[in-house]
Amino acid sequence: MLDGDKQSSQMGEEQKAIIERAAKGDGTVSRADYEQAWANYRKCIVDRGWTDPTLKHLDGLYAAPPIDVEGLSDAQQHKLDEDLQYCSITYVTDLDQLYRTQVANPGLSSANYQLIVDCLKKNGVVGKDYTSDQLQDDLGDKLDLSDPAVQTCLVKYGYSANDARDESAYWKPLG
Template identity: 35%
Template structure:
């Protein structure tokens, strides 16, 4: 669950213990969530940028020529207004979907977390030869860069990491606290322990953690802070 599953980099998603691995396509990982808890010794308070506008400018500069015109215009609106509109976010994913289907691939499927963030369903290799897999992966990279690479990161930060913490775990804990999903004294160290326990529990068993991994709010805070969800899409 933590950050990126190794198969993610290879563009392949696989079944793990009979469940589906659901992975973000983006190599860009996101930050954290809200109000700094100074009592937590693990909290650094380090930020990706001082505002969403500044972060948008930074990502636009880094994105270069691969960013399509429509996405570029949407990013400029974030720079100007300081927020991502839901309509720009939805339009970016519509553009991504069209980009993939125009290249001959089946329509990408997404589920939406409780805080409105889209995540792709796992694509389980159905015995396609390697060249086809590679072709899909290359098209995913191109369509992602063109349509959703920056807008998706900015939107996830807006809903899951408004203070733009650069440490994912700090962001996730803050998100969980703001949503009232963990006690006020819950620490980043406890969160890391909980995530580790979740990652090593046998399929079908419920991990003994403070976090309820089946809670949609918990899933949202984790997904918007750089985690891959492992689970049955029917439950997500």
């Protein structure tokens, strides 16, 4: 991740230092460093003129909240998109992926849908015969995204878990 690609060249010094510290140590990102990275992300958003986003916190992992863009002009939406991308790449993107992998996928499986299915089964959300093909079909509208167990399983493996019906979960960048 620190090999000179475009994203790593945009990565902030704080995120680089955390990843380098993990690489020189036992290869893991500490919980404290993970928390600090997300605090830095939130501060970055606020420093760019937006309200403090309330992060989703599911099973020890953070995720950016869904955004309510109502009332924002096209120019404001464009600036928000740029600011979110900048803050994410600078402070959390690579570190979040590393941390999420170390806690949710230490075996480094590339079968993300199957990992989600296994998590859903473990949490009693689906039956033992549920498959990754069914999950892919259900992600559109059949999966109950209001269920915290479903949200947790999706977030663990890097998928958005936003329940469009829960308006209170939306972040209003202008307040």
